[in-house]
Amino acid sequence: MxxxxxxxxxxxxxxxxxxxGVSALAATALMAVLGLVVSPPDVIQGEAVRMxxxxxxxxxxxxxxxxLTSISSILFLRRSRRRPDQGRHYDRLAxxxxxxxxxxxxxxxxxxxxxxxxxxxxxxxxxxxLTTTVLLFVTYLGYLALRRLPAEPTVRSRRAAVMALISFIxxxxxxxxxxxxxxxxxxxxxxxxxxPEITGEMYWTLLYSMxxxxxxxxxxxxxxYRVIRLExxxxxxxxxxxxxxxxxxAVGSH
Amino acid sequence: MLAEAxxxxxxxxxxxxxxxIALGQVAPLALLILMVFAFALDAxxxxxxxxxxxxxxxxxxxxxxxxxxxxxxxxxxxxxMDALRMSGIGSTSLFLGKASAxxxxxxxxxxxxxxxxxxxxxxxVVDWVLLFAAATAGTVAFSVCGVLWGVxxxxxxxxxxLLPLLLVPVLAPVLLxxxxxxxxxxxxxxxxxxxxxxxxxxxAAVHTAVGLGAFGFLLEEG
Amino acid sequence: xxxxxxxxxxxxxxxxxxxxxxxxLRVEQGEILLVRGENGAGKTSLLRACAGLISVNSGNASxxxxxxxxxxxxxxxxxGLLGHENNLYRDLRVSEHVEFRAASVGAKAxxxxxxxxxxxxxxxxxxxxxxxLSAGQRRKVAIASLxxxxxxxxxxxxxxAALDTESRKNLDAILKDASASGATIIFxxxxxxxTKDIASRVVTMDGGRIMEDSGAG
Numbered sequence: 238m239x240x241x242x243x244x245x246x247x248x249x250x251x252x253x254x255x256x257x258g259v260s261a262l263a264a265t266a267l268m269a270v271l272g273l274v275v276s277p278p279d280v281i282q283g284e285a286v287r288m289x290x291x292x293x294x295x296x297x298x299x300x301x302x303x304x305l306t307s308i309s310s311i312l313f314l315r316r317s318r319r320r321p322d323q324g325r326h327y328d329r330l331a332x333x334x335x336x337x338x339x340x341x342x343x344x345x346x347x348x349x350x351x352x353x354x355x356x357x358x359x360x361x362x363x364x365x366x367l368t369t370t371v372l373l374f375v376t377y378l379g380y381l382a383l384r385r386l387p388a389e390p391t392v393r394s395r396r397a398a399v400m401a402l403i404s405f406i407x408x409x410x411x412x413x414x415x416x417x418x419x420x421x422x423x424x425x426x427x428x429x430x431x432x433p434e435i436t437g438e439m440y441w442t443l444l445y446s447m448x449x450x451x452x453x454x455x456x457x458x459x460x461x462y463r464v465i466r467l468e469x470x471x472x473x474x475x476x477x478x479x480x481x482x483x484x485x486x487a488v489g490s491h
Numbered sequence: 492m493l494a495e496a497x498x499x500x501x502x503x504x505x506x507x508x509x510x511x512i513a514l515g516q517v518a519p520l521a522l523l524i525l526m527v528f529a530f531a532l533d534a535x536x537x538x539x540x541x542x543x544x545x546x547x548x549x550x551x552x553x554x555x556x557x558x559x560x561x562x563x564x565x566x567x568x569x570x571x572m573d574a575l576r577m578s579g580i581g582s583t584s585l586f587l588g589k590a591s592a593x594x595x596x597x598x599x600x601x602x603x604x605x606x607x608x609x610x611x612x613x614x615x616v617v618d619w620v621l622l623f624a625a626a627t628a629g630t631v632a633f634s635v636c637g638v639l640w641g642v643x644x645x646x647x648x649x650x651x652x653l654l655p656l657l658l659v660p661v662l663a664p665v666l667l668x669x670x671x672x673x674x675x676x677x678x679x680x681x682x683x684x685x686x687x688x689x690x691x692x693x694x695a696a697v698h699t700a701v702g703l704g705a706f707g708f709l710l711e712e713g
Numbered sequence: 714x715x716x717x718x719x720x721x722x723x724x725x726x727x728x729x730x731x732x733x734x735x736x737x738l739r740v741e742q743g744e745i746l747l748v749r750g751e752n753g754a755g756k757t758s759l760l761r762a763c764a765g766l767i768s769v770n771s772g773n774a775s776x777x778x779x780x781x782x783x784x785x786x787x788x789x790x791x792x793g794l795l796g797h798e799n800n801l802y803r804d805l806r807v808s809e810h811v812e813f814r815a816a817s818v819g820a821k822a823x824x825x826x827x828x829x830x831x832x833x834x835x836x837x838x839x840x841x842x843x844x845x846l847s848a849g850q851r852r853k854v855a856i857a858s859l860x861x862x863x864x865x866x867x868x869x870x871x872x873x874a875a876l877d878t879e880s881r882k883n884l885d886a887i888l889k890d891a892s893a894s895g896a897t898i899i900f901x902x903x904x905x906x907x908t909k910d911i912a913s914r915v916v917t918m919d920g921g922r923i924m925e926d927s928g929a930g
Binding site: 387388389390391472476479480483 | 724731734768920
């Protein structure tokens with residue numbers, strides 16, 4: 238971060254993240270090979286099971302990202318209670334993690350629907366997980382909308398942090414209510430297809446995919462963090478120039 | 492603290508008594524929504540009867556959102572928020588006061604919508620206690636979430652679109668639970684009604700606790 | 714005499730715009746300070762910084778003995794702020810509104826009548842909804858709403874705006890009265906040279922700083 242901030246050429250890459258980026262690329266390529274070629278088709282689901290290697294890591298990143306957003310938001314609120322100008326790095330982390338979380342939630346939904354079409358014969362089932370994920374997606378879209386509103390930076394960050402907290406507390410509530418909704422009354426609708434038994438090569442491929450996607454997401458979050466930081470720096474530089482010009486104008490006119 | 496909360500609540504209700512927005516505009520509109528639902532479902536009486544609980548809560552959501560927005564428009568109008576910040580009223584009192592006033596107004600709305608579904612959708616109440624318990628818990632959840640999201644979107648140019656976008660995902664479990672609990676209370680679905688009402692009380696309690704803790708953060712500018 | 718407002722090199726930033734750019738100001742108890750300046754000179758921001766409504770980003774600031782960088786909410790209940798807007802609940806009736814403002818700062822509801830009389834608000838209009846009042850009458854209700862709280866520091870933004878000559882004189886009398894009994898008054902005006910009469914000191918702002926001070930040195 239400091240390297241990016243200090244270097245004259247405003248870039249978001251540093252040697253470490255370059256390595257991380259290349260690793261992410263290589264890891265994703267290997268993940269494609271493992272997932273598409275090496276791992277065998279499922280006995281029941283056939284080739285469709287390969288969706289698993291994107292779908293499951295995506296939801297893991299989505300939840301992980303949102304958890305990171307919440308933790309950062311709590312830390313931000315604790316820090317900024319004492320000094321309003323403090324804890325901004327937590328706010329940036331919260332924002333970048335939420336952005337990546339939303340992207341991976343979208344990937345989860347798309348792969349989930351495609352998978353559903355192949356195995357259940359329909360894109361959309363009022364399945365508990367699918368419904369919860371959609372609500373989660375919309376909630377964090379709202380969070381990002383709140384972050385983009387023009388407002389005093391500290392006010393905006395405080396609002397966003399409170400919203401992140403409420404949203405995360407709401408996740409289990411949504412999950413359980415939707416879960417009950419689909420199980421308390423209509424047990425039948427849930428028995429769509431058998432969850433594939435994950436063993437052997439499939440198990441290792443899945444585990445590896447989780448790792449690869451985690452590297453990719455970490456790389457994305459770091460870069461998003463730096464871009465947000467650069468945007469703030471740009472505003473601050475403009476601010477200093479503005480103070481100077483206001484002063485000069487005031488002194489000059491008297 | 493409670494005296495201050497009461498002061499704020501009484502002020503809000505007095506504003507409503509003078510302006511009659513809730514009673515004169517929001518309630519008739521919500522009733523109209525109940526009628527439009529019947530058009531959408533082709534006045535199929537069995538379908539309306541079975542869906543009455545859910546349609547009721549949708550109408551409450553619609554009317555409630557308008558009431559929440561109105562509650563904060565009153566404060567941002569003519570810079571009243573500044574005067575509230577300058578007064579000695581604490582953020583906890585302000586939260587409780589605004590939420591209580593909203594609770595009363597949404598309750599009035601529901602007292603109009605309740606007979607509305609009985610008359611229009613031809614439903615019969617079989618469990619009054621469950622009905623009132625679920626309605627109370629749901630209204631508390633609406634009120635406290637309303638104050639939280641209301642203050643967040645207060646005074647913003649985009650408040651009319653932002654408020655529902657933030658509110659609906661958070662209230663989705665309340666709508667779900669409220670619909671199920673009402674279906675049991677109205678006798679169109681057996682069992683589990685109290686489980687849902689219980690869930691609604693938990694949600695109301697969680698959001699009240701969060702609101703009490705977080706409201707202070709949302710009040711200051713700059 | 715002690716300083717009611719003490720600002721040293723205060724910088725205040727609203728959004729990404731510096732509204733105060735290193736402002737120095739010391740106001741003693743009992744002063745009636747007139748702040749003048751062009752549009753956008755930072756007059757309103759100065760009042761809001763004194764009220765603790767905008768944060769001080771750098772420099773030292775204390776108001777009524779409270780450090781504004783530590784807790785800018787602390788002095789608020791001793792301050793009466795009247796901005797461009799009147800801070801009125803337009804749907805309420807006049808007396809209901811002033812009673813609420815009185816109760817919200819811990820004053821007695823019975824002070825309402827005295828305050829409304831003092832600003833010269835006709836009694837037959839006390840039960841009228843604020844929305845049906847004229848601009849000048851609303852301003853009077855707003856001033857009465859401040860008066861009930863007996864603030865130690867008055868922060869007024871164009872308080873004479875919309876008032877007729879008679880009412881202006883009346884307002885000046887109220888302010889002099891408050892100052893004589895120990896309150897401090899800072900008011901902003903850019904239009905009216907006659908408002909200078911009641912001021913014990915005049916400062917001129919430009920570019921977010923004080924540029925001229927009649928009481929300096």
